[in-house]
Each structure stands twice: as structure tokens, then as C-alpha cells.
Amino acid sequence: MDVASKILLVVLDGAADRPTFENKTPFRSASLPFLDQLAREGILGIMDVIGPGTPPGSDTAHLSLLGYSPKDVYSGRGPFEAAEVGIDVKPGDIAFRGNFATVKDGRVVDRRAGRISDTHLLAEAIRKQVHLDAEFIFKESAGHRAAFVLRGGGLSPSITDTDPHRASALLQSKPTAAGAPAEKTAKLVNDFTRQVCETLNDHPVNRKRVEAGELPANAILLRGAGAVPHLVPFEKRTGLKAAVIAATALVIGIGKLAGMDYVPTVGATGHVDSNIDGKVTNVNNALKTHSFVLLNIKGADEAGHDGDFNAKTQFLARVDTALSRLEIDESTLTVITADHTTAVGVREHSGDPVPFLVHGKGVRADQLNGFDEFFAAQGGMNRIRGIDLLPVLIDLLGKGQKFGA
Amino acid sequence: MDVASKILLVVLDGAADRPTFENKTPFRSASLPFLDQLAREGILGIMDVIGPGTPPGSDTAHLSLLGYSPKDVYSGRGPFEAAEVGIDVKPGDIAFRGNFATVKDGRVVDRRAGRISDTHLLAEAIRKQVHLDAEFIFKESAGHRAAFVLRGGGLSPSITDTDPHRASALLQSKPTAAGAPAEKTAKLVNDFTRQVCETLNDHPVNRKRVEAGELPANAILLRGAGAVPHLVPFEKRTGLKAAVIAATALVIGIGKLAGMDYVPTVGATGHVDSNIDGKVTNVNNALKTHSFVLLNIKGADEAGHDGDFNAKTQFLARVDTALSRLEIDESTLTVITADHTTAVGVREHSGDPVPFLVHGKGVRADQLNGFDEFFAAQGGMNRIRGIDLLPVLIDLLGKGQKFGA
Numbered sequence: 001m002d003v004a005s006k007i008l009l010v011v012l013d014g015a016a017d018r019p020t021f022e023n024k025t026p027f028r029s030a031s032l033p034f035l036d037q038l039a040r041e042g043i044l045g046i047m048d049v050i051g052p053g054t055p056p057g058s059d060t061a062h063l064s065l066l067g068y069s070p071k072d073v074y075s076g077r078g079p080f081e082a083a084e085v086g087i088d089v090k091p092g093d094i095a096f097r098g099n100f101a102t103v104k105d106g107r108v109v110d111r112r113a114g115r116i117s118d119t120h121l122l123a124e125a126i127r128k129q130v131h132l133d134a135e136f137i138f139k140e141s142a143g144h145r146a147a148f149v150l151r152g153g154g155l156s157p158s159i160t161d162t163d164p165h166r167a168s169a170l171l172q173s174k175p176t177a178a179g180a181p182a183e184k185t186a187k188l189v190n191d192f193t194r195q196v197c198e199t200l201n202d203h204p205v206n207r208k209r210v211e212a213g214e215l216p217a218n219a220i221l222l223r224g225a226g227a228v229p230h231l232v233p234f235e236k237r238t239g240l241k242a243a244v245i246a247a248t249a250l251v252i253g254i255g256k257l258a259g260m261d262y263v264p265t266v267g268a269t270g271h272v273d274s275n276i277d278g279k280v281t282n283v284n285n286a287l288k289t290h291s292f293v294l295l296n297i298k299g300a301d302e303a304g305h306d307g308d309f310n311a312k313t314q315f316l317a318r319v320d321t322a323l324s325r326l327e328i329d330e331s332t333l334t335v336i337t338a339d340h341t342t343a344v345g346v347r348e349h350s351g352d353p354v355p356f357l358v359h360g361k362g363v364r365a366d367q368l369n370g371f372d373e374f375f376a377a378q379g380g381m382n383r384i385r386g387i388d389l390l391p392v393l394i395d396l397l398g399k400g401q402k403f404g405a
Numbered sequence: 406m407d408v409a410s411k412i413l414l415v416v417l418d419g420a421a422d423r424p425t426f427e428n429k430t431p432f433r434s435a436s437l438p439f440l441d442q443l444a445r446e447g448i449l450g451i452m453d454v455i456g457p458g459t460p461p462g463s464d465t466a467h468l469s470l471l472g473y474s475p476k477d478v479y480s481g482r483g484p485f486e487a488a489e490v491g492i493d494v495k496p497g498d499i500a501f502r503g504n505f506a507t508v509k510d511g512r513v514v515d516r517r518a519g520r521i522s523d524t525h526l527l528a529e530a531i532r533k534q535v536h537l538d539a540e541f542i543f544k545e546s547a548g549h550r551a552a553f554v555l556r557g558g559g560l561s562p563s564i565t566d567t568d569p570h571r572a573s574a575l576l577q578s579k580p581t582a583a584g585a586p587a588e589k590t591a592k593l594v595n596d597f598t599r600q601v602c603e604t605l606n607d608h609p610v611n612r613k614r615v616e617a618g619e620l621p622a623n624a625i626l627l628r629g630a631g632a633v634p635h636l637v638p639f640e641k642r643t644g645l646k647a648a649v650i651a652a653t654a655l656v657i658g659i660g661k662l663a664g665m666d667y668v669p670t671v672g673a674t675g676h677v678d679s680n681i682d683g684k685v686t687n688v689n690n691a692l693k694t695h696s697f698v699l700l701n702i703k704g705a706d707e708a709g710h711d712g713d714f715n716a717k718t719q720f721l722a723r724v725d726t727a728l729s730r731l732e733i734d735e736s737t738l739t740v741i742t743a744d745h746t747t748a749v750g751v752r753e754h755s756g757d758p759v760p761f762l763v764h765g766k767g768v769r770a771d772q773l774n775g776f777d778e779f780f781a782a783q784g785g786m787n788r789i790r791g792i793d794l795l796p797v798l799i800d801l802l803g804k805g806q807k808f809g810a
Contacts, residue, residue: 002425002750177495362750364430364757364778376676380779382788384457391458395756402754403455404462405473405482 002164002332003398004361006291007240008283009163010318010323011065013058013248014301014342015316016373021358026300026312026344027355027372035357036322036337040081042334042359045381047389048351049340056386062254062338064386066294067233067238075157076226079251082147084138084253086087091230092184094155098138098146099163100217101170103197108167112144113217114209114343119146121205123219130195132188141249148222150188156181156227163221172224189222196220202370233259234292238394243286245279255294261286272299272315276322284327296339304342333360333396335389336371340359353383379398408803409766410740412697413688415728416470418653419706420721421759422780429665431705431749432760432777434513439729440741440762444701446778447739447764450779450786452794453756454745461705461791467659467746469791471699472643473636480562481631482655485647487552489658490672494743496635499560501545501592503551504568505622508575508602516568517549518622519614525533526610527622528696537593537598543625548656554595554629561586561632567598568626575624593629601625601708638664643799648691650684662700666691677704677720681727687731701744709747722767725788738765740794740799741776758788 017025049064050056050252059077060070078095089095101117102110123140130138136151158177175182197219200206206216218320234242236259246257247268255262263282267275276297286293297319303312328334337356340349355376366380382393394400422430439783454469455461464482482502485719496502505524507515518583527672535543544556563582567575576596580587602624604613611621613614639647641664652670652675657667668687672680691698702724708717733739742761745754760781771785789797 074765088775362748364424364782365428366779366782367428380439380782380785382782383453384788388457391756393456395460398753398755400458400460400749400754400756402460402462403481404465 002361004331004355004396005330006287007196007293007393008287008328008332008334009065009292009325010292010334010336011199011294011296011372012064012300012319012336012338013231013296013298014304014340014349015047015338016293016341016352017304017312018343018345019349020309020344020354024307025373028196029313030316030320031252032316032371035371036369037051037136038334038336038359039368041358041365043363043366043370043381044355044357044376044379046173046335046353046376046379046383047386049386050354051385053351055351056340057349058248059250059254061386062251063298065337065339065389066234066254066258067387067390069387070259071229071230074226077224078147078226079228080253080257081249081257084249084254085147087137087139087147087149088137089149089228089257090151092153092155092156092230092304093228095226095228096148096222097224098148099143099147099217099221101221102191102215102217103170103219107169108164108219110215110263111163111167111221114215116144116373119144119217122200125199125203126196126220129199130134130192132191134188136192143273144381146193146216146220148220150185154181155185157185157225158182159189159225161185161187161221161225163223165223174221193222195218215255217314229257231258235259237400238294238390239293240293241290242294243290244294245282245286245297246294247274248296248298251296260294261290265317271297271302272311274299277321277352280322284325287327287332301342304344305347307344307347309344330361330390333339333358333393335393354379356389358393358396360396407501407766409560409736409801411692411737412698412731412802413692413731413737413739414697414699415469415720415739415741416467416699417705417724417741417743418703419693419709419745419754421669421741421746421757422709422717423748423750423755423757425714425749429580430453430778431511431721432717433715433754433779435721435725437721437725437776439499439503439725440776441774443739443741443764444762446782446787447762449760449762449776449781449784451781451784452501452742452761453461453758454658454791457758458756460672460756461578461745462754463653463744464655464659466791467701468654468740470794471659471663472792473663473794475485478612478636479631481804482629483552484630484633485658485662486654487554487658488661489514489654490552492552492554494633494662495556496633497558499555499659500561500631500633501553502629503553503628504550505551506626507620508582508624512574512584513569513624513626515620516626519620520549521549521622524549524622526782527605529627530608531601534604535597536578537596539593541597549622551625553597553625555590559586560590562630563587564591564594566626566628566630568628570628575626577587592790598625598627613634618790620654620809624689626682634662636663640664643697643795644804645697645748646695647697647699647701648695649701650687650691651699651703652679653701653703656699656701658671664702665699666695675703676707677716679704681724682730683708685727686732689730692732692737701776710752712749712752715751736768736799738763740798744808761786763798765801
């Protein structure tokens with residue numbers, strides 16, 4: 001068959017935008033000679049990653065782009081963060097994202113405990129001294145972050161966060177659904193929260209911090225409760241051996257739960273100063289051993305959340321230069337897209353469709369002259385949904401699943 | 406009302422493609438003055454006949470284009486082939502496609518019994534001498550082909566074929582679903598297969614064939630088991646009196662099951678040498694007595710399966726010439742499309758969207774300059790699904806089913 005044999009899916013996190021001035025988005029403003037060249041040779045389109053008018057989370061967006069229906073597998077972000085920090089989560093577990101925080105008289109003084117950097121002794125104390133009526137796993141992560149997993153039957157993710165999200169009172173978790181599982185889970189979370197405070201308040205690490213004038217890390221705020229889904233392994237579903245190259249815990253965690261190989265990149269931070277060149281080198285290597293590579297590049301999202309048009313534009317130009325080092329030819333289907341719009345004027349994810357391009361053997365090239373939201377809206381792919389992207393790509397490899405005879 | 410009153414749906418079987426060289430498909434390469442003219446006056450679009458990235462079968466595709474959801478009515482191809490050979494199949498019947506074949510020592514020597522041409526005496530013997538624990542209908546068709554139907558309660562299409570598809574051992578049918586119906590059906594199929602071998606082995610027709618050095622037709626291979634669906638008659642659903650003009654059993658059978666009148670065409674073979682002119686004459690006549698005509702023209706699919714770009718291109722040019730004799734004006738909504746892509750580079754059905762055009766009164770003409778996959782992707786209809794085509798056409802006739810007040 002005369003078809004491509006590999007897929008490279010490049011997700012420029014939050015890179016899509018709305019026009020900010022002179023009807024220009026960062027994609028339209030930035031100098032993108034490499035992406036423009038791919039666009040001229042490929043086919044473009046716009047994509048509702050979740051659905052029209054629905055702002056995707058990075059989690060639900062990546063699930064969709066990998067062909068997992070978020071409606072079926074997603075109840076919260078926790079499971080993917082827990083997977084990333086190396087917890088061997090199992091279907092049925094309820095997993096949470098956690099922050100070490102500073103609490104005084106029941107009020108959250110700092111959600112990041114003064115951006116504490118080393119929490120391993122505190123985490124060890126939690127693991128030793130907290131005792132719940134269910135099995136739990138607690139693991140510290142980078143900086144002030146952590147993951148918490150409840151295991152055993154009769155649990156539910158339908159509970160509220162203990163994290164007040166803005167500095168405020170430490171919250172009690174409450175069930176958001178009727179029934180024993182949600183009540184039991186909320187009670188376990190509140191038990192955990194109380195015992196953590198008791199355990200950490202006088203911990204030597206915190207005593208030292210207070211003596212040094214630093215904020216003590218004396219509480220854990222939990223959020224993003226989710227039931228760990230059973231993701232059919234990506235390779236089993238698609239026949240493609242997959243690798244994920246990313247800096248953000250979430251994307252790495254999704255990849256791990258989908259059974260992908262995670263290829264770490266030194267200096268990849270998820271910020272605008274991230275080591276994109278290192279990621280591109282990793283992609284070039286991964287394409288020699290894998291038939292599907294997911295590359296997530298995160299900085300544009302951050303600039304969007306900051307409302308910084310110029311930073312976003314400059315970052316995209318840097319990304320273009322880095323991507324021009326990709327060793328790809330017609331035998332690789334290269335997809336460039338974003339997981340969502342992070343509009344500079346909104347400083348948040350928005351539901352506008354994202355642009356995408358597909359380059360490689362078999363595509364009906366539409367001969368548009370560049371890559372941005374405006375060209376993409378004229379593209380030969382027209383408008384598709386995120387969940388449809390992977391089947392379209394698999395079909396371009398000549399491996400579509402025929403329905404009928 | 407100032408609307409068209411009839412619909413002509415022309416399905417160029419497997420005619421859509423991917424670009425093979427210089428970004429050209431057969432549609433783009435072929436000289437198509439008539440289709441180009443229709444395109445200039447009509448509206449274009451692309452269509453996911455089943456869904457994005459899903460390669461349609463010809464069966465599921467035609468069901469969709471006629472407004473029957475394949476997910477609801479399709480379990481296998483057998484029912485449509487059985488309907489075509491004139492078996493009065495009923496909802497609940499399990500129907501199969503069959504081949505007369507040559508089996509020696511349990512191995513399939515030839516799947517078509519030396520392309521035997523006259524099987525009516527053998528079929529008669531099967532009908533007389535085979536006795537099953539259920540009612541069955543067996544009917545010979547053109548050449549080595551036949552249809553087999555099991556009737557009665559407690560049956561299921563969830564069984565494997567006895568046809569090994571490539572010359573190999575004759576297979577035992579096995580249930581593919583749990584439960585008594587599938588087990589019972591597999592047992593009936595295996596009983597049938599065994600008794601057919603016993604009946605045909607020493608049949609005078611086969612003795613003569615062996616004496617003449619020909620392969621005996623001493624077995625029936627079954628495949629494509631499907632439960633006969635209840636298709637609400639097309640005329641009842643749409644108010645349109647419908648005719649089908651086609652060469653392939655499958656399309657004719659779908660038309661018959663939908664209650665359409667079948668208008669046979671002498672010399673219509675379903676191959677690239679088919680009598681397209683005869684079909685066009687039949688269409689012109691049928692449009693005088695019917696308000697919906699389905700015309701299927703098959704040769705391009707065959708050329709696609711053969712990977713023959715030039716044959717496909719030349720066939721499409723011939724089709725264009727033949728179609729230019731259509732007696733249509735603005736009062737007929739003329740639709741030109743394909744049921745699926747049969748990509749020359751893949752030699753199989755693929756899931757790429759097909760181009761379509763709608764010509765006639767009421768369409769918002771998009772003034773594109775020709776008919777092919779590339780123009781269609783810029784079309785005013787944008788991208789729709791196959792199941793949505795018929796409602797759009799019915800609505801253009803001013804007969805849309807209003808939802809609300």
C-alpha cells in the first residue's frame with residue numbers, strides 16, 4: 001500500500017486564540033515559515049476538540065485527540081496526575097491532585113506553602129502516621145504538588161474539593177451525589193485532611209521552616225477527584241506503538257494510562273522557557289522506534305492565561321524554529337494542532353475550534369498558504385470533532401475499520 | 406411551491422480517491438465537462454458516508470444514502486443479496502451469500518467451482534434432498550453465486566462464515582455470541598454444509614463435469630450472515646415513488662428491501678465495460694414515472710481495487726459522457742456522489758469523505774468551477790454525514806419534517 005506508516009501528533013497547548021487586534025491571532029502574527037510550509041503541502045481544518053462552544057480542559061482534550069471519549073472515561077483530573085507521579089493507579093481507584101499548603105486557624109494562608117520545594121520527609125510522615133478506613137496512596141511530586149489515591153470498593157468521585165482554590169478557609173469535602181459511596185469518600189477525605197494537619201503541624205521540617213521565617217507546609221488541599229478509568233491500551237486499539245513527549249504531568253499521565261512509553265526531556269518545563277529543542281530531538285529518536293508519537297508543547301497556554309499576546313506570538317515563532325528540525329517526510333503523517341484555545345482576551349480556555357493540519361502521504365492537499373485559525377477555517381478537512389481525529393489518521397494509514405462489506 | 410419535484414441520486418461506486426500523483430485524483434484528472442457544468446450551477450460538499458475515518462461497505466453506504474441508519478438495520482450483507490435473487494426475505498430471517506465451490510478431502514480447491522455458469526439442477530437437488538431442523542430457502546444466482554436463508558424463531562447472525570475466503574479448508578461455522586440462537590444457527594449451517602456435500606458429490610451434473618475435466622461444484626460456502634431488517638418502505642417514509650437502476654446484486658437488493666422498483670438494464674455488468682448508456686436511458690424513462698431514482702454505476706470501484714489510476718480516470722470520463730444524456734432540468738434535484746473512496750493507493754475502501762453535488766431548484770449555488778474532491782471540500786454544503794443527505798434533499802423538495810411550531 002502506498003500510505004504513510006507513522007503518525008506524529010504535535011499539540012501546541014492552548015496555542016489557538018481569538019483575534020486581539022487587526023483581526024490577528026498569535027498564529028497569524030508570528031513568523032512560522034516551517035508550519036506554513038507544512039500547510040502548503042498538507043490539508044487544513046478546524047476542530048471542536050470536545051464540541052462547539054465547549055472549552056476543553058487539557059485533560060479531556062488530550063483524551064479526545066487520542067481517541068478516548070472523555071464522556072466515557074473522564075470524571076476528574078486526579079487519575080492522570082497520579083499516574084504521572086508513578087502511582088500504579090487501577091480502574092476503580094479515586095484519585096486526587098494535591099497541594100502542600102499553609103493553614104492557620106483553619107484558613108488557607110498560602111495554597112503552595114511558600115512554594116516549598118522538598119516535601120519528601122513530610123510525605124513520609126503522612127504515609128506513616130495517617131490511618132484511614134480504606135487503603136490509600138500518597139505521593140509527593142514536583143514542588144508543592146502531590147497525588148492522593150483512595151482504593152477499595154464503594155467509593156465515588158462525586159465529592160467537593162477541600163481546596164478553596166483561592167486563599168480562603170480550608171474546606172470540608174461534601175458529597176455531590178446521593179448514596180453511600182460519595183458519603184464514604186467525602187468522610188475519608190475529611191479524615192485524611194484532619195490527620196494530615198495533626199501530623200504536619202509540629203513536624204521538624206515545619207518547625208525549621210517557621211524558625212527560618214518560611215511558611216509551614218501543614219496541610220494538603222485536594223482537588224480534581226476522578227475515578228481511574230480503564231483505558232484500552234492505545235497500541236491494542238490502533239496497532240501503533242506509541243510514545244509521549246511532554247513536560248506537563250497531566251499529558252504524561254494520560255500517555256502512561258494509555259500504555260504509551262514516556263520519553264523524558266531534560267529542561268522541558270512546560271513554560272515559555274521550555275527546552276523545545278530537546279523535545280524535538282526526542283521526537284526524532286522516538287520516530288525510529290515508535291509508530292505514534294505525541295508531542296505536547298506547553299508555553300503558549302501559559303502566555304494565553306497571562307493575557308500576553310506578544311509572549312504568545314514570540315513563543316510560537318520559537319516553536320516553529322524548533323519544529324523545523326523535525327526529521328519527517330511523506331511517510332510520517334504529521335499533525336499540528338492545539339488542544340484548545342486559550343484566548344489572550346479571556347485569559348482562560350475557550351470553546352473556539354482549534355486549527356489543525358495534516359501533512360503526509362494520501363492527504364488531499366488544499367494548497368492554502370499558511371497555518372493559522374483563518375486559513376484552517378478554509379481547509380479541505382472542513383470542521384471535525386476531536387474524537388474523530390484519530391480514526392481519520394488511522395484510516396490515512398490504510399488501517400481504517402470498515403463498517404459493512 | 407417553487408421547488409424541485411424529483412430526486413435523481415447518482416452513486417458512482419468507489420469513485421472518490423486520494424491524490425495519487427501531482428495531488429491529482431481520478432476525478433481531478435478526468436475530463437468531466439458535464440459534471441463540471443452541474444457543479445458550476447449547483448452546490449458542492451464533502452460527506453462522511455458513515456463517519457469520519459470509517460471506510461464504508463457498499464451496503465452500509467447505500468443504506469445511509471437512502472436514509473436508513475446502518476447501525477440500526479445492518480448486521481451483514483446476506484439479506485440484501487438474498488433479496489436481489491428474488492427470495493422474499495422477511496424480518497427475522499437469517500440470510501447468507503453463497504458460492505458453489507469445489508471441495509476435495511475437506512479442502513477448498515476452488516472457491517468458484519471453476520466459474521460454473523449453470524447451477525439450477527444442483528440447486529434443485531439441494532432444495533429436494535437437504536433436510537434441516539428449520540425452514541430454509543436456497544436459490545442459485547448468476548454464475549457460481551447463490552443465496553441461503555434460514556427462517557424461524559431463535560436464530561442469530563452471530564456466527565462465523567464457512568467460506569475460508571481464500572482457498573483453504575472448508576470451515577465449520579461457530580457462534581460468535583453466547584446463547585442458544587447463535588449455537589442453533591451455527592449447527593443448522595453446519596448441517597446444511599454437510600448435507601450439501603453429500604447431495605452434490607455424485608450428482609450427474611458433477612459426474613459430467615469431472616468426465617469433461619472440469620471442477621465439480623460439490624459444496625456451498627456461506628458468508629455475510631445477516632438478520633433481515635425491517636426497512637420502512639422508502640415511499641412510506643418519503644412520499645417518493647422510487648426506482649433503482651444498478652448492476653450489482655447488493656444495491657438492487659437494498660432497493661428491493663426498501664420497496665423500490667428495480668429497473669433492469671441489459672448489458673449492465675458492474676464492471677468498467679458496463680452498459681452505462683443503457684442505464685442512462687432507463688433513468689430518463691424512470692424519471693417519467695418515479696419521483697426518486699437511484700442510479701448506481703460500479704466500474705470505478707473495480708479500477709480502484711485494481712490500483713489502476715488510468716482505468717479509473719478513463720471510466721469516469723466515459724461516465725461523464727453517458728450522464729450528459731440525462732434528461733434533467735431544474736425540477737429534478739440531481740445528486741452526484743460516491744458511496745465511498747476506493748483509493749488507488751490502498752486498493753480498498755477508505756474512510757476519506759466523498760465529494761457530492763446537488764443541482765436543481767433551491768440550492769444555494771456556490772459557483773465552484775468543477776467537480777472533484779478538492780472543489781467539493783470548498784463547497785457550500787461543507788461537510789455532512791451520509792445519513793443526513795436524504796433529509797436535506799427531501800427538505801429541498803419542500804417536504805422537510807418540521808420539528809416545533
